[in-house]
Each structure stands twice: as structure tokens, then as C-alpha cells.
Amino acid sequence: MPEFQFIGKPTDRVDALEKVLGTAKYIDDYSLPGMLVAHTLRSNLPHARILRVDVSAALKIPGVVAVITCEDFMDHGRFGYPIADMFMLAYQRVRYVGDGIASIAAENKAALQLGLDAIQVELEELPGVFNPLTALNASTTIVSEQPWDAPEYPRGNLLTHYVVRKNDPQNELARCPVTLEEDYSTMHQEHAYLETEGALAVPWPGSSGVTVYASCQSPFINRGNLVRTLGLGEDNIRVIQPQVGGAFGGKDDLMYQISGQVAKLALLTDRPVKMILSREESLIASYKRDSMQMHVQLGADANGKLRASQIHATVDSGAYASITPFTAWRSSIHAMGPYRYDACHVDTDVVYTNNGYSGAFRGFGNTEVCFAIEQAMDELALMVKRDPIDLRLQNCLRPGDTTPHGQLLGDDVSLAECLEQVRKLSDWKRKHAAYTRQAAEPLTPGEFRRGIGVAAVFHGMSLGAEGVDFAVGTLTVNSDYTLTLTSGLTDYGTGSRTAFTLIAAETLGLNPQRFNMPRPDTDLSHDSGPTVASRATVLGGNATHVTAQRLASLLNKSAADLLGCREDEIVRHGELYIGPKEEPATFELVVEHAHKIGLTLTSRGRWSSPEIHWSMETGQGKPYFAYHFGAQVAEVLVDTGTGKVDVTGFWAVHNTGTVIFPQGACGQLYGGIAQGLGYALMERVDYDNGYIQATNFDEYLIPTALDVPDIVGAFVEKPFAAGPFGAKNLGEPGVVPTAPAILNAITNATGRRIRSLPASLERVLLGKDLRKEGSSTACKLGLN
Amino acid sequence: MKLQFNLNGCHVEIEAPADTSLLSVLRDYLGLTGTKEGCGVGECGTCSVLLDGRLVNSCLTLAAQASGRQVVTIEGMSLPDGSPNDLQQAFIQYGAVQCGFCTPGMVLAGEALLASNSQPTRLEIREAIAGNLCRCTGYQQIVDAIQSTAQKRQEVNPNA
Missing domain, CATH: 1.10.150.120 ([2Fe-2S]-binding domain)
Known part of the structure; x- marks a missing residue:
């Protein structure tokens, strides 16, 4: 591997200092003179027709300054990507508990509350759709209407349908000596970013425009929605991202509604308006990871060689599409796992219901299907009496293989290396043999049993064949010889600003300390699409690399002129430019000389992903330009008296390509695994007839420091040719295989298989749920 | 009511309603925004401060409970020159x-x-x-x- 100056070396995160000092400003830390506070009146019914919204009484309350509804926006505030089926505030109907109806701005919180109470809303309750499996029945209520500009969506409650097709699996299955047919289900997961949603809008003089500070993922999409719904031009709206206290995919659509509401209220009142959600409101109103019901059939030879898979999945998109059409497409592409098959069919139905709504969440559809296929692989291993890692090695995709989608893979594929390494690191052979022997012995209730489990992952890079995929960066040399770097992709805690800085520094041969990278601002950076789907490192990193190469070429020209030599004769040593004859020139001298000879030291670079294509009809194509691979092993200790599961050890090996920012890479891996551990064991978003049952962290449990073990992580750094300095994506894959690894370990310990998430105490102990949880009361208490 | 306590080594006196939380006093009255609110029910710890050296959730602590005591927030952790400890x-x-x-x-x-x-x-x-x-x-x-x-x-x- 080439030796780098800065890449892969220990580095401080660019924004760590202000964060440890407590001076970093998050949205609720902003306060301006004359600022109003705002709040949204939300539906407490899952599905209802809005008969009347009367805000006149609220407007008479002293201290209430403005109230808005969907009527205050262009086209009723309709927005959404890829399908515009949402509104800034509900239009005609509310479709989930928490749907916004009206929004108030007031002088203070007391007036705000009185104003909320004074809004008169008349709702006519409609039947709701709560079971995704019956959502497509002919007699079921229809949740959504067809947007006029999306003729292909939806058909009844079927939002969309995806297929993958290779040969005929039923034919193959009929001839396979070993077959498996099982159902698996996952439930919604809450992002649980510690900072709730919030935005601050500051009107320009005479309400000619508005600046919105928003704790969101994608400022450019936010601006696009504001342009569309406020009736202002792009030049009249500026979106700035303050420090974001976590997002994990969760700060898109709801944040766009909040931004739209405060922007409209600010324009109407000509005063700054801030809205911050309480944790209860955040849990009720925000979108979640979708829940999925999966039916899996696998067929294999007697020795475990996979031959066929047929998978049907139903995805609950809830009340709105959000980005679920993309996540469900990713589910379809990844549903069969990173394995070779002679035949493979995947069918995915995405349905509307009145259960909240679903959208992007780290893993982006892959987390759900990985839970199913990686448990199915373990079930198959038991049937053919093979070691689970051996079975995966026997069937896993390798360089030069063709995927079931018809994609020829390159030499970057490293799943076998990941599996081999994680086997060694976790002392798998000894432990698996010992725990398997123990599991065969009769169980004394109350006994503690250990188990070990594995799961593998492949994860397509970036958006895939559904989205236009590019990123743009800019670089400027400032008069004090610092450099300003921008990217349209945001850093909401992931560390991408640090990674981009290192890439620019490495390319230019300049110290990272010279660079500053402002947070995304639609006036200062260029649209680069949404910051989702593990796009930042490869897309933003390559855009940064291209931008820096252009600037480097300008600097080289200046240096050659200064040193009286050809460009190709210049050698770099540290920051020095060295020619064959003259004294070495410092960066400062080269910059000054560039000014003298009239060169403008700014550059802009764009990088588009390599060509990809997908046919929705044939279910074949090249869905992603490349894949990340990884394997994880979990070791658990199960209390067979209570069903309590402790994860006592965890090993993860991921094929990241070149690691650019090591502390950041480890942090992404550990953090993803912690979220996957919560998904496996405790995180539970139950919708009871549309009412979410957990409205704060006393009911929605996420892992604490005591729940997460010390994790052993390792990276397979085989350089990836199309990545910046050989890097691959990393943000999402850490979370994807964690839950099935843990559930496989539980089965190894207890002999009992849990096919539904989460593996709660009673499911581990008894294999079933003891009670139906809750009522609508808790949910209602969190609203209005 | 009138409240006085020692905050990061300095004596402070403020006037706030009796039911004001310590978190609100820090953020809304004194403008010290390093202490965060993540849940408002004492579950997440983003509002943690030291009260007489003990870690407490400031969202669940009434400001009145801090009267006459020592409160240390993140703003009081750095070295005198403002650099991190x-x-x-x-x-x-x-x-x-x-x-x-x-x-x-x-x-x-x-x-x-x-x-x-x-x-x-x-x-x-x-x-x-x-x-x-x-x-x-x-x-x-x-x-x-x-x-x-x-x-x-x-x-x-x-x-x-």
C-alpha cells in the first residue's frame, strides 16, 4: 500500500474541540432578539378527514403572533422525494398520529400553549390500516392519494413493487435435497438521535427572503422544498446546517416540514422563529426504520451448496412514502445476501398504512433483510450440519463472481477475508464447538449459557441505480494562506468533514491544519444530493480529490514558473516545492507568485459515480457500482431463568478499502454495532392501532455503556480502485449484520430460534410474547 | 424567587419562578448552552452537571435545590486559558x-x-x-x- 502523509494517521476530528468545550452551537443554542417560539398542533387520530380548522380564537390570544395551515403554502405545501405525497401541514386528511395540522408562533411558551388549546379542529375519524399484510386487500381503506405528477404511484395501498429475477427458483427448489422455508419479521426502529429536531428561521429585511438554520441532513433538498412551497426563488432562501446532534438517516422529511413552518411563520411575522421538538413529539412525529415481514425459501445441495432462493418481503412505509421507495429497493437488491445462487427471485411490496411513517435509517433497507437471510443461513447450516462460517465461505461472493442481479464483480470483493479474519479474532472454532456441545445437553432453568453467532454483509455503495449520483466540492486559497474547502454533503457527526480535509491535504501535500471546512450552507457550497446511503466518503471524497487535484495543478504551474523549470520536474518535500535549480519555495511563495502571474487559486470539482443501471421489469442489471463487505461475530451469555441476554464479546471485520480517518472509522463501526445491538435486544416501536407505545427514553430503551461490550474491530484495507485513495463506504454497514449475529448466538446458546425482533426477555425465555402492549394514552400524552 | 449559588467558581444570583429547573436556569437565564436537553425526564444524561461534586440530571433538579451549593457545568471544565483539560x-x-x-x-x-x-x-x-x-x-x-x-x-x- 502507498505511504500517505496524512491519510490513515491519527488525527483530531475537525470539530472535536468546540464539542468537548461545550461551545459548539446546536439549533436550540441559538437565540436572537425578538425571536418567537413555534409549535405544531398534531393529530391524535391515525386517520381522519379534516372537516374544519379554525384558528381565529387562537389569533386573539395575547402573545400569539401567527398561525398557519397548509393553506398558507403553495400547492398546500406538497413535497417529497422521490414521491411528493407529503404536505408542510396536513391537507384534507391526517394519516398518522402526529401528522401536523397547524403551526403557531408566539412570544413565549405560555402563550404558545394557550394558542394551541384555542385552535379548533374538527376531525372525522376514518378506518385505519394497521396491518401491512392486509393493506393490499381489496376492501381495505386507501391511505394515500395518487399525486398528479407520479402516475405510476400508488396502486391502492401498494406504493411500489420491486423484483430481482434470475432463472426459476421454484424449479430448482423442487430438485434440492435440502430446503428451508421460514418467516422473519423486523419492527420499526427509532433513530434516537440525542438532539431532537429543530429549526430557526430568520427573515431578510422586508421578508424578501429567509435564512433557515436547520438540524437536517440535506440542506439542498430542504431549500428545494422551501422554493417549491413558499413561492420564493432559490436566491431568496438560504439553508445553513448548524452542528447536528445525530441523524442516522432520521433528519429529512420531518425536518423539512419544521423548516417550512418556521420559514413561513418568519416571513409572515418578519421576526425570527424557532421550533424545537420535545422528545415525546420527536418520537411520535418522526419517521422510523420500516418494519418488514419476510418469507424466505432456500434450497441447497446436501453439502450446503446454495442453489436457489425465493424471497417475498412486505415493507410498511406507513402514512407517507418518504424515501422508503429507495430503502425498499435496496432491500430487494440485498435480500438474498452476499451469496451465489443458480436461481433467485425477490419480490418486495411496499405498502401504505397508518402506522407513523418510515424513511431512511442507517442500513437503508439492508438491515432488515440481512436479519432474515443471515438467520436463514444459520438454519441451513444446522440442517446440513456445517459450521456457519464454513457454509458462508462455501457460498460467498468472490472476485470475478456474478451476482444474482447479473453484475460481474471486481477484484475488490473481500468477504472471504472478512470471514476468515473474524473467525480467528473471535476464537470461533473452539467456542462454537464448546457451546454447541453444551446446547445439546438438557437445560436446568436458571442456568447461564453461552453462545456464539456470525453474520455477513454486503452493502451497495451510495444511492444505486435509482438516484442521480454525484457530489461537488470547492477549494479556495485565502489571503492568509489557509484554504477553505466545501462539500455539498453534510457532516452530522459522522466525521466526513475530517475525512474530506485529510483527502484535500493529502492531494495537495499541505498540512491539514491549513484547511477550514465550513458546515454546509446552500450559499457557500454546491448541491450534491442527499447525505444518505453511505455516500459521503466515496462520493464526497472523490469530489474533494478532483477539486484538490485541480488546485494542485494550478499551484504546480505557479511553482514551475517561479522555480524556472518544467512542472514535471517539481518534487515535493513536506509543503515545499523543490525544482532542479533554485532554492525550494514555500507554499506561501508559490501562492504569492500565482497572484503575480494572474492565476486565481480556486477550484471546483464534481465526481459522478460510475455507470450503473437497473431494469425494474426484468429484475436484472448493475444496481451499485461496488459493494462493501463485512462479517461480525457476537458472543452472548443467556440467563435461561429470565431470558436476559448479555452480549459479552463482539468482533467485526469490514472491507473498507483504505481507512482515511482511523478514529472516525472505528467510531462509525462501534456506533453502528451499538445500534444493531439495540435493534436486536431492546428497541421496540410498537404501533397499537396507529399509536406508538414508547414516547421517551424511559420506554424506548437504547443501549447504555453497560449493554455494549468492548468491540474488536478490524479493517480489510484492500484498496478500492474507484474510491478516494482506495477508500470504500463505511457509515452504514456496521449496523447491518449485528442483530442476526446476536440472534444466531442466542440460538447457539439456547437451541431456540427467534425470528422476530427484538429478542425480548419473553421471546428468549418462552419463544413468544406474553402481552399486547399499551394503549393510545401514552402516545396522546406526548402531543399538544 | 431569588436564587444564589456558586457556578463554575463564580457567585450568581438570579430571580426565577420556584418551579424552574436548574437546566432552564443555566440555559435560558444564564445563557450557558453547553448543558443540553435530550429527553426532559432524566433518562439521557445530556443535561448532566455536577452539584457539590455529584453528577445530577439538571432537568430533574429544581434550581432552588442548587441554592447555596456548588454547580459545575461543561463551561467550568476547561483550563483558565480556555483550553481543554x-x-x-x-x-x-x-x-x-x-x-x-x-x-x-x-x-x-x-x-x-x-x-x-x-x-x-x-x-x-x-x-x-x-x-x-x-x-x-x-x-x-x-x-x-x-x-x-x-x-x-x-x-x-x-x-x-
Whole structure:
């Protein structure tokens, strides 16, 4: 591997200092003179027709300054990507508990509350759709209407349908000596970013425009929605991202509604308006990871060689599409796992219901299907009496293989290396043999049993064949010889600003300390699409690399002129430019000389992903330009008296390509695994007839420091040719295989298989749920 | 009501309703926004401060309970010249910071532990920060940062 100056070396995160000092400003830390506070009146019914919204009484309350509804926006505030089926505030109907109806701005919180109470809303309750499996029945209520500009969506409650097709699996299955047919289900997961949603809008003089500070993922999409719904031009709206206290995919659509509401209220009142959600409101109103019901059939030879898979999945998109059409497409592409098959069919139905709504969440559809296929692989291993890692090695995709989608893979594929390494690191052979022997012995209730489990992952890079995929960066040399770097992709805690800085520094041969990278601002950076789907490192990193190469070429020209030599004769040593004859020139001298000879030291670079294509009809194509691979092993200790599961050890090996920012890479891996551990064991978003049952962290449990073990992580750094300095994506894959690894370990310990998430105490102990949880009361208490 | 307490070494006096939380006094009355609100029900620990050296959730603490006592917030942790103290520096060095929203509370939880236990085990560190949720890091690098700080402090002052 080439030796780098800065890449892969220990580095401080660019924004760590202000964060440890407590001076970093998050949205609720902003306060301006004359600022109003705002709040949204939300539906407490899952599905209802809005008969009347009367805000006149609220407007008479002293201290209430403005109230808005969907009527205050262009086209009723309709927005959404890829399908515009949402509104800034509900239009005609509310479709989930928490749907916004009206929004108030007031002088203070007391007036705000009185104003909320004074809004008169008349709702006519409609039947709701709560079971995704019956959502497509002919007699079921229809949740959504067809947007006029999306003729292909939806058909009844079927939002969309995806297929993958290779040969005929039923034919193959009929001839396979070993077959498996099982159902698996996952439930919604809450992002649980510690900072709730919030935005601050500051009107320009005479309400000619508005600046919105928003704790969101994608400022450019936010601006696009504001342009569309406020009736202002792009030049009249500026979106700035303050420090974001976590997002994990969760700060898109709801944040766009909040931004739209405060922007409209600010324009109407000509005063700054801030809205911050309480944790209860955040849990009720925000979108979640979708829940999925999966039916899996696998067929294999007697020795475990996979031959066929047929998978049907139903995805609950809830009340709105959000980005679920993309996540469900990713589910379809990844549903069969990173394995070779002679035949493979995947069918995915995405349905509307009145259960909240679903959208992007780290893993982006892959987390759900990985839970199913990686448990199915373990079930198959038991049937053919093979070691689970051996079975995966026997069937896993390798360089030069063709995927079931018809994609020829390159030499970057490293799943076998990941599996081999994680086997060694976790002392798998000894432990698996010992725990398997123990599991065969009769169980004394109350006994503690250990188990070990594995799961593998492949994860397509970036958006895939559904989205236009590019990123743009800019670089400027400032008069004090610092450099300003921008990217349209945001850093909401992931560390991408640090990674981009290192890439620019490495390319230019300049110290990272010279660079500053402002947070995304639609006036200062260029649209680069949404910051989702593990796009930042490869897309933003390559855009940064291209931008820096252009600037480097300008600097080289200046240096050659200064040193009286050809460009190709210049050698770099540290920051020095060295020619064959003259004294070495410092960066400062080269910059000054560039000014003298009239060169403008700014550059802009764009990088588009390599060509990809997908046919929705044939279910074949090249869905992603490349894949990340990884394997994880979990070791658990199960209390067979209570069903309590402790994860006592965890090993993860991921094929990241070149690691650019090591502390950041480890942090992404550990953090993803912690979220996957919560998904496996405790995180539970139950919708009871549309009412979410957990409205704060006393009911929605996420892992604490005591729940997460010390994790052993390792990276397979085989350089990836199309990545910046050989890097691959990393943000999402850490979370994807964690839950099935843990559930496989539980089965190894207890002999009992849990096919539904989460593996709660009673499911581990008894294999079933003891009670139906809750009522609508808790949910209602969190609203209005 | 009138409240007075010692905040980060300075005497403060303010007038606030009796039901005002310490968190609200810090953020809304005194403008110290390093202390965060993440849940409002004492579950997440982003509002952690030290009250007479003990870690408390300021969202569940009435400001009146702080009367006459010593309150330390993240703003009181840095060195006199404004630079980070050794624990804060370790958070930077070990990559213990991602989104940063839990960081102020985590730093205070770490300090509260090290004040009472100069050589904590990793399990003791995990127990001490178990009331502070972090959704980004998986906690490992936070534990590393606190542990290394304990070791360094022990090297500098073995009798602590």
C-alpha cells in the first residue's frame, strides 16, 4: 500500500474541540432578539378527514403572533422525494398520529400553549390500516392519494413493487435435497438521535427572503422544498446546517416540514422563529426504520451448496412514502445476501398504512433483510450440519463472481477475508464447538449459557441505480494562506468533514491544519444530493480529490514558473516545492507568485459515480457500482431463568478499502454495532392501532455503556480502485449484520430460534410474547 | 424567587419562578448552552452537571435545590486559558466525540467518577457513564478516553 502523509494517521476530528468545550452551537443554542417560539398542533387520530380548522380564537390570544395551515403554502405545501405525497401541514386528511395540522408562533411558551388549546379542529375519524399484510386487500381503506405528477404511484395501498429475477427458483427448489422455508419479521426502529429536531428561521429585511438554520441532513433538498412551497426563488432562501446532534438517516422529511413552518411563520411575522421538538413529539412525529415481514425459501445441495432462493418481503412505509421507495429497493437488491445462487427471485411490496411513517435509517433497507437471510443461513447450516462460517465461505461472493442481479464483480470483493479474519479474532472454532456441545445437553432453568453467532454483509455503495449520483466540492486559497474547502454533503457527526480535509491535504501535500471546512450552507457550497446511503466518503471524497487535484495543478504551474523549470520536474518535500535549480519555495511563495502571474487559486470539482443501471421489469442489471463487505461475530451469555441476554464479546471485520480517518472509522463501526445491538435486544416501536407505545427514553430503551461490550474491530484495507485513495463506504454497514449475529448466538446458546425482533426477555425465555402492549394514552400524552 | 449559588467558581444570583429547573436556569437565564436537553425526564444524561461534586440530571433538579451549593457545568471544565483539560483532550485524542451532543454530560460523568475513583476499571467506567446515553460512538472510545486520563493522572500524582 502507498505511504500517505496524512491519510490513515491519527488525527483530531475537525470539530472535536468546540464539542468537548461545550461551545459548539446546536439549533436550540441559538437565540436572537425578538425571536418567537413555534409549535405544531398534531393529530391524535391515525386517520381522519379534516372537516374544519379554525384558528381565529387562537389569533386573539395575547402573545400569539401567527398561525398557519397548509393553506398558507403553495400547492398546500406538497413535497417529497422521490414521491411528493407529503404536505408542510396536513391537507384534507391526517394519516398518522402526529401528522401536523397547524403551526403557531408566539412570544413565549405560555402563550404558545394557550394558542394551541384555542385552535379548533374538527376531525372525522376514518378506518385505519394497521396491518401491512392486509393493506393490499381489496376492501381495505386507501391511505394515500395518487399525486398528479407520479402516475405510476400508488396502486391502492401498494406504493411500489420491486423484483430481482434470475432463472426459476421454484424449479430448482423442487430438485434440492435440502430446503428451508421460514418467516422473519423486523419492527420499526427509532433513530434516537440525542438532539431532537429543530429549526430557526430568520427573515431578510422586508421578508424578501429567509435564512433557515436547520438540524437536517440535506440542506439542498430542504431549500428545494422551501422554493417549491413558499413561492420564493432559490436566491431568496438560504439553508445553513448548524452542528447536528445525530441523524442516522432520521433528519429529512420531518425536518423539512419544521423548516417550512418556521420559514413561513418568519416571513409572515418578519421576526425570527424557532421550533424545537420535545422528545415525546420527536418520537411520535418522526419517521422510523420500516418494519418488514419476510418469507424466505432456500434450497441447497446436501453439502450446503446454495442453489436457489425465493424471497417475498412486505415493507410498511406507513402514512407517507418518504424515501422508503429507495430503502425498499435496496432491500430487494440485498435480500438474498452476499451469496451465489443458480436461481433467485425477490419480490418486495411496499405498502401504505397508518402506522407513523418510515424513511431512511442507517442500513437503508439492508438491515432488515440481512436479519432474515443471515438467520436463514444459520438454519441451513444446522440442517446440513456445517459450521456457519464454513457454509458462508462455501457460498460467498468472490472476485470475478456474478451476482444474482447479473453484475460481474471486481477484484475488490473481500468477504472471504472478512470471514476468515473474524473467525480467528473471535476464537470461533473452539467456542462454537464448546457451546454447541453444551446446547445439546438438557437445560436446568436458571442456568447461564453461552453462545456464539456470525453474520455477513454486503452493502451497495451510495444511492444505486435509482438516484442521480454525484457530489461537488470547492477549494479556495485565502489571503492568509489557509484554504477553505466545501462539500455539498453534510457532516452530522459522522466525521466526513475530517475525512474530506485529510483527502484535500493529502492531494495537495499541505498540512491539514491549513484547511477550514465550513458546515454546509446552500450559499457557500454546491448541491450534491442527499447525505444518505453511505455516500459521503466515496462520493464526497472523490469530489474533494478532483477539486484538490485541480488546485494542485494550478499551484504546480505557479511553482514551475517561479522555480524556472518544467512542472514535471517539481518534487515535493513536506509543503515545499523543490525544482532542479533554485532554492525550494514555500507554499506561501508559490501562492504569492500565482497572484503575480494572474492565476486565481480556486477550484471546483464534481465526481459522478460510475455507470450503473437497473431494469425494474426484468429484475436484472448493475444496481451499485461496488459493494462493501463485512462479517461480525457476537458472543452472548443467556440467563435461561429470565431470558436476559448479555452480549459479552463482539468482533467485526469490514472491507473498507483504505481507512482515511482511523478514529472516525472505528467510531462509525462501534456506533453502528451499538445500534444493531439495540435493534436486536431492546428497541421496540410498537404501533397499537396507529399509536406508538414508547414516547421517551424511559420506554424506548437504547443501549447504555453497560449493554455494549468492548468491540474488536478490524479493517480489510484492500484498496478500492474507484474510491478516494482506495477508500470504500463505511457509515452504514456496521449496523447491518449485528442483530442476526446476536440472534444466531442466542440460538447457539439456547437451541431456540427467534425470528422476530427484538429478542425480548419473553421471546428468549418462552419463544413468544406474553402481552399486547399499551394503549393510545401514552402516545396522546406526548402531543399538544 | 431569588436564587444564589456558586457556578463554575463564580457567585450568581438570579430571580426565577420556584418551579424552574436548574437546566432552564443555566440555559435560558444564564445563557450557558453547553448543558443540553435530550429527553426532559432524566433518562439521557445530556443535561448532566455536577452539584457539590455529584453528577445530577439538571432537568430533574429544581434550581432552588442548587441554592447555596456548588454547580459545575461543561463551561467550568476547561483550563483558565480556555483550553481543554486533560479529560477533554483525551476525548478528542481517542475519537470519543462524534455528534457531540452527549459530550458535555459525558465529560462531567467522567470527572465525577475520577474524583471518587482514581483507578477505575473499564466496567466501573461503564457503570459510571451508564446514565449518559450516546447514540453515535458505541461508548468504546469514551471509555478509552476516561481510562487513559485516569492512568495519566495517576502517573502525575500517584497519591491521588
